[in-house]
Amino acid sequence: MENLTVGVVVFPGSNCDRDVSWALEGCLDIRTKYLWHESSDLSDVDAIVLPGGFSYGDYLRCGAIARFSPLINALDEFVKSGKRVLGICNGFQILTESGFLPGALVANKNLNFICDDVELDIVSSKGGWFNNVDEKQTIKLPIAHGEGRYHCDSDTLKKLVDNELIALRYKNNPNGSSFDIAGITNEKGNVLGLMPHPERACDEMIGGTDGLYTLKSLILK
Amino acid sequence: MDQFAVKVFVRLRPSVLDPAGEATKSASIKLGAEGIKSLRIGKMIEVKIEGNGENEVREKIDLLCDRLFANTVIEDYDYSLEKL
Numbered sequence: 001m002e003n004l005t006v007g008v009v010v011f012p013g014s015n016c017d018r019d020v021s022w023a024l025e026g027c028l029d030i031r032t033k034y035l036w037h038e039s040s041d042l043s044d045v046d047a048i049v050l051p052g053g054f055s056y057g058d059y060l061r062c063g064a065i066a067r068f069s070p071l072i073n074a075l076d077e078f079v080k081s082g083k084r085v086l087g088i089c090n091g092f093q094i095l096t097e098s099g100f101l102p103g104a105l106v107a108n109k110n111l112n113f114i115c116d117d118v119e120l121d122i123v124s125s126k127g128g129w130f131n132n133v134d135e136k137q138t139i140k141l142p143i144a145h146g147e148g149r150y151h152c153d154s155d156t157l158k159k160l161v162d163n164e165l166i167a168l169r170y171k172n173n174p175n176g177s178s179f180d181i182a183g184i185t186n187e188k189g190n191v192l193g194l195m196p197h198p199e200r201a202c203d204e205m206i207g208g209t210d211g212l213y214t215l216k217s218l219i220l221k
Numbered sequence: 222m223d224q225f226a227v228k229v230f231v232r233l234r235p236s237v238l239d240p241a242g243e244a245t246k247s248a249s250i251k252l253g254a255e256g257i258k259s260l261r262i263g264k265m266i267e268v269k270i271e272g273n274g275e276n277e278v279r280e281k282i283d284l285l286c287d288r289l290f291a292n293t294v295i296e297d298y299d300y301s302l303e304k305l
Contacts, residue, residue, distance in 0.1 A: 060289070060290070061292055064289065064292065068289075091255060097292060103294060104292055106233075106237060106238075106294045106295055107240055108240070109238060109240055110240065111241065111244060112241045149238075151237055151294070151295055153236070153292070153294075156304040176238065195256075207267075
């Protein structure tokens with residue numbers, strides 16, 4: 001698919017990097033390149049995925065240490081240039097810790113690590129991350145997290161609602177997230193963070209293809 | 222250079238639900254402890270640090286707390302400082 005390359009960031013403790021790369025290459029024929037967290041040269045990738053896992057062992061707080069890696073420092077310019085960044089699960093936690101997205105992700109209300117398929121409402125078309133050109137749509141994606149309860153103060157929540165920054169909401173809130181939030185974008189729309197795993201829903205063989213569109217939209221022109 | 226022992230306490234903000242604290246409170250009651258009105262779990266971080274006087278060290282610790290030790294979206298912090 002053209003000559004665009006998606007960078008897949010690898011932190012010590014990332015464990016969905018290969019899944020993301022497999023889904024992009026194998027299901028969508030999109031070229032990928034692994035980016036080690038110590039690299040700060042993002043010049044040869046057109047979009048970036050921060051994959052799920054337990055970067056730096058989730059020490060201190062999920063995503064807290066990753067924020068100080070050279071790669072995340074370089075991400076600021078990348079995002080400002082309008083290029084697309086997708087943070088999945090631990091990637092979403094890193095995006096909130098580093099201030100690219102507002103709010104924070106804390107321990108699930110019931111303290112369980114939840115591994116399940118969830119129904120999600122696509123709320124906003126900002127950034128074109130979801131195929132919701134018609135009316136409001138629902139998709140099904142897997143979740144797998146212990147600390148996925150989205151939390152923000154009421155002012156931030158109002159801003160998210162008013163500016164249409166809420167991308168996805170759980171139909172049946174599994175973790176106690178504020179306002180059932182499962183994913184949000186930045187104001188420009190080029191950064192999306194979500195707890196569900198689109199890369200695990202890219203083939204009918206493994207239970208669904210509702211994640212394909214979001215991955216494909218990484219190289220949206 | 223003076224050396225200081227610093228104890229940083231990081232707590233979830235009162236508005237943030239603490240399910241681990243709730244679970245521990247429930248276990249405490251099962252243990253037979255009576256009268257527990259609230260139980261919340263935080264973190265304590267011990268740092269030994271040197272600098273030119275207390276003010277300089279406080280500046281360093283403030284930066285560490287604000288940017289690394291605590292996520293001020295969900296947590297508050299305070300610390301005690303002792304000259305060694």
